[in-house]
Amino acid sequence: xxxIETITQRNDAFVxxxxxxxxxxxxxxxxxxxxxxxxxVDPMDVLGLKPGEAAIIRNIGGRMNPAxxxxxxxxxxxxxxxxxxxxxxWNLVILHHTDCGIxxxxxxxxxxxxxxxxxxxxxxxxxxxxxxRKAVAMDIAAYKANPALPAGFMISGLVYDISTxxxxxxxxxxxxxLES
Ligand SMILES: [Zn+2]
Numbered sequence: 001x002x003x004i005e006t007i008t009q010r011n012d013a014f015v016x017x018x019x020x021x022x023x024x025x026x027x028x029x030x031x032x033x034x035x036x037x038x039x040x041v042d043p044m045d046v047l048g049l050k051p052g053e054a055a056i057i058r059n060i061g062g063r064m065n066p067a068x069x070x071x072x073x074x075x076x077x078x079x080x081x082x083x084x085x086x087x088x089x090w091n092l093v094i095l096h097h098t099d100c101g102i103x104x105x106x107x108x109x110x111x112x113x114x115x116x117x118x119x120x121x122x123x124x125x126x127x128x129x130x131x132x133r134k135a136v137a138m139d140i141a142a143y144k145a146n147p148a149l150p151a152g153f154m155i156s157g158l159v160y161d162i163s164t165x166x167x168x169x170x171x172x173x174x175x176x177x178l179e180s
Contacts (some may be wrong), residue, residue, distance in 0.1 A: 023052040025082045031055070032075065032153075035095040036062045036102070041160050043095060046167070054093075059160045061102030062095055063127075064139045066118040073148050091155040092176065094139055095167075096132040097160040103130050133170050140171050151177040 001009075031054040035043050043056050057071060068180055076086040105113045106129040114124040128134035136157035143155055157171030 018051075019110050020051070026079060026084050027053055027055045029053045029091065030089050031091040031093060032057065032072070033093045033095060034058075034062050034064075036060065036097055036100055040162055041061045041097045046160060046165065047095075054061065059114065060105060060113075061100050061116060061129075061135070062097075062136065062139075063102065064142050065116055069087070069146060069148070072150070076150050086150045086152060088152045090150070090153050090178065091173070092143070092155040094136050094143075094155070094157045094171075096136040096139075096157070097159060097162055100132060106110060106130065125131055133168075136170050144176055147177070149176060151175075 033043050033047075033054045033056045034051075035041060035056065035058050037058045037060060042053070043058075049056075054077075057068065059065065059068060072092075079086045102113070106124070110124060111121060113129075114121045117124065117127070119127065128138055136159055139156055142155045143149060153176040154173040155171075155176045156169065156173040158167045158169050159170050
């Protein structure tokens with residue numbers, strides 16, 4: 001059986017046992033989580049999230065880049081279409097992790113990575129690519145400095161340790177910006 005057949009069968013089990021048509025497009029915890037695409041760091045799994053609790057965006061390293069910023073800028077329109085303003089009470093959680101594949105990208109394809117992150121090659125060298133704790137703090141500073149993002153978010157930065165499975169709250173929650 002190929003993997004598409006496998007997941008089709010698993011979907012049949014999901015439909016009969018767990019599917020709920022009552023989930024809302026607005027995440028029940030009003031949380032947007034940004035993480036890495038690494039399958040070892042699936043936020044649904046390692047953070048014990050339940051269906052519908054959080055909207056999750058995953059890219060290489062969970063690093064801020066222009067595409068991610070564009071997505072975040074569009075989210076208030078998505079929320080508004082669902083009848084909610086993205087004011088206070090929303091969380092933006094940034095989840096980076098140890099042993100991230102972005103370190104390999106940095107070593108093997110730095111020009112591609114710089115283009116992906118929307119920075120110059122020399123700026124890339126100051127982005128703490130090899131240090132997830134510094135990287136998550138840098139990204140949060142960059143989110144806070146971007147006036148185009150919804151101001152009401154509480155933003156926090158976590159690092160997941162691949163070797164232990166534990167998360168560390170590196171940047172505790174704070175307002176993205178003070179104006180609303
Ligand atoms: Zn990663």
